[in-house]
Amino acid sequence: MGRRLAGSGQHKISGKQSMNVLSVTAEIFPLVKTGGLADVAGSLPKALKSHGIRMRTLVPGYRSVIESLDDATPVARYDSLFGETATLLAGRAAGLELFVLDAPGFFYRSGGPYTDEHGVDYPDNWKRFAAFCFVASQIAGGLVQHWRPDIIHAHDWHAALSLVYVKYKSEVEVPRVLTVHNMAFQGQFPAHLFSELGLPDEAYSIEGLEYYGDLGYLKGGLQAADAITVVSPTYARETMSPTFGMGLEGVMNARHDDVLGIVNGIDVDVWDPSADPYIEHRYSAKTPLRRLPNRQALLDLFGLPQTPGPVFASINRLTWQKGMDLLAAVVDEIVTMDGRLILHGNGDAEIEYAFLDAARRFPRHIAVRLGYEERVAHKIHAGADAMLVPSRFEPCGLTQLYALRYGCVPIVARTGGLSETIIDANVAALQAQAATGIQFSPVDAGGLRLALRRALKLYRHRRIWEGLQRQGMKTDSSWHRSAARYAELYGDLTATDMRLAG
Numbered sequence: 001m002g003r004r005l006a007g008s009g010q011h012k013i014s015g016k017q018s019m020n021v022l023s024v025t026a027e028i029f030p031l032v033k034t035g036g037l038a039d040v041a042g043s044l045p046k047a048l049k050s051h052g053i054r055m056r057t058l059v060p061g062y063r064s065v066i067e068s069l070d071d072a073t074p075v076a077r078y079d080s081l082f083g084e085t086a087t088l089l090a091g092r093a094a095g096l097e098l099f100v101l102d103a104p105g106f107f108y109r110s111g112g113p114y115t116d117e118h119g120v121d122y123p124d125n126w127k128r129f130a131a132f133c134f135v136a137s138q139i140a141g142g143l144v145q146h147w148r149p150d151i152i153h154a155h156d157w158h159a160a161l162s163l164v165y166v167k168y169k170s171e172v173e174v175p176r177v178l179t180v181h182n183m184a185f186q187g188q189f190p191a192h193l194f195s196e197l198g199l200p201d202e203a204y205s206i207e208g209l210e211y212y213g214d215l216g217y218l219k220g221g222l223q224a225a226d227a228i229t230v231v232s233p234t235y236a237r238e239t240m241s242p243t244f245g246m247g248l249e250g251v252m253n254a255r256h257d258d259v260l261g262i263v264n265g266i267d268v269d270v271w272d273p274s275a276d277p278y279i280e281h282r283y284s285a286k287t288p289l290r291r292l293p294n295r296q297a298l299l300d301l302f303g304l305p306q307t308p309g310p311v312f313a314s315i316n317r318l319t320w321q322k323g324m325d326l327l328a329a330v331v332d333e334i335v336t337m338d339g340r341l342i343l344h345g346n347g348d349a350e351i352e353y354a355f356l357d358a359a360r361r362f363p364r365h366i367a368v369r370l371g372y373e374e375r376v377a378h379k380i381h382a383g384a385d386a387m388l389v390p391s392r393f394e395p396c397g398l399t400q401l402y403a404l405r406y407g408c409v410p411i412v413a414r415t416g417g418l419s420e421t422i423i424d425a426n427v428a429a430l431q432a433q434a435a436t437g438i439q440f441s442p443v444d445a446g447g448l449r450l451a452l453r454r455a456l457k458l459y460r461h462r463r464i465w466e467g468l469q470r471q472g473m474k475t476d477s478s479w480h481r482s483a484a485r486y487a488e489l490y491g492d493l494t495a496t497d498m499r500l501a502g
């Protein structure tokens with residue numbers, strides 16, 4: 001993997017000291033977030049600054065984004081962008097440099113970014129994100145005066161079509177990068193919509209958007225990208241297999257040489273237990289005892305008794321991917337060991353019901369808060385003893401990285417990025433004082449049950465458990481290394497481009 005892109009170490013393009021990158025994403029923290037994509041899109045620009053990279057991000061003009069803009073200058077207007085009036089704004093919000101596509105007909109809606117208030121996909125998602133991607137390709141082509149990107153970097157299927165527009169419609173050569181955060185979401189739509197996209201016929205082919213007789217936005221992006229990054233090396237490999245490739249393993253294999261696994265970093269300023277505004281008792285790796293009052297506060301917040309057994313937590317989308325049905329199936333194990341489970345998240349109705357039912361049956365052991373609040377997530381990381389991440393597949397995973405930093409020991413399925421970011425507490429790793437958590441496999445209810453029992457044993461050996469916490473808190477999960485890899489990739493691509501041009 002990644003042979004053609006293997007780093008030259010050169011981060012500069014054609015003698016220039018800095019580089020402009022246009023990031024294209026449907027979510028960005030703290031303005032709009034349904035999951036980890038937002039966290040990555042929101043933290044990478046800051047991390048790239050020290051590499052001389054100025055990243056500006058194009059996001060859809062959802063209400064929350066428009067309302068957060070500190071200043072907004074119109075830079076282009078569309079009388080009819082796929083049938084809607086639209087204005088491209090340039091502005092700043094929460095320290096981010098943004099382009100915002102203000103198209104109220106597409107983005108000013110009462111539901112979420114992709115679904116209505118009942119969780120049903122908007123029927124015109126194909127058009128909303130095609131319009132968004134078309135504008136991205138125009139920015140890449142020089143639409144905005146005084147700011148032209150050297151690279152266009154698209155995230156996931158919502159932004160993938162921008163690379164297709166650049167490839168087939170733009171007169172300007174701009175290197176194209178696609179990051180895959182989750183292969184399960186592909187943006188698949190009926191083929192008859194192709195004629196509405198304004199792309200040349202050749203774009204509807206096996207090398208383009210055609211996907212099992214439909215349109216595949218992610219598939220098109222994978223084909224149009226000069227480089228594909230996947231959010232961990234393990235998941236990058238996994239996507240080349242039928243189990244994890246979800247129908248795109250053939251394309252991933254064909255693009256093998258251009259695929260690079262780069263593990264996500266986290267924003268260590270937002271996730272910092274020594275300066276976290278959401279927690280009452282701040283602490284660090286040097287003052288772990290100060291963490292204890294947060295545990296008490298958390299149990300009070302969730303109405304659970306202050307008994308000595310382990311406090312497990314899970315902050316998650318309640319879905320099959322995240323293995324949350326497995327956790328629901330083993331809650332009795334936690335009750336039997338006199339542990340407690342704190343659950344925060346939402347998702348599939350059946351899984352929500354299973355946890356609500358468990359909380360009703362075991363009110364002294366299980367507490368559930370449906371939904372998602374950033375403030376609550378921080379309190380849980382600071383107070384729980386262990387964080388459960390039983391994902392069936394996990395491209396990278398951020399929750400376990402936040403948990404490490406907060407001294408909340410991660411218990412994770414051995415898959416994708418989880419397997420490479422957590423060091424299992426086996427005998428050798430414990431002896432070497434390298435262990436940071438528990439991994440389990442097979443990823444099923446039996447495997448999870450055994451992991452809970454292992455956790456209880458370790459938890460009872462206070463010195464061992466505190467060692468895991470300490471080692472986790474010392475782990476560097478910042479963007480430091482991974483931002484350098486993106487910078488190197490951009491450098492390689494622009495250098496390649498210059499060679500071709502010359």
Ligand SMILES: Nc1ncnc2c1ncn2[C@@H]1O[C@H](COP(=O)(O)OP(=O)(O)O[C@H]2O[C@H](CO)[C@@H](O)[C@H](O)[C@H]2O)[C@@H](O)[C@H]1O
Binds near residue numbers: 040
């Ligand atoms: N119910 C909920 N609603 C809203 N937010 C919630 C939530 N439950 C948890 N969150 C928050 O969303 C983030 C979860 O990020 P993850 O990376 O762990 O998974 P996600 O599947 O969203 O992301 C995908 O993209 C990221 C980024 O590349 C990859 O790390 C990951 O493996 C991949 O599946 C955390 O900030 C968490 O606090």
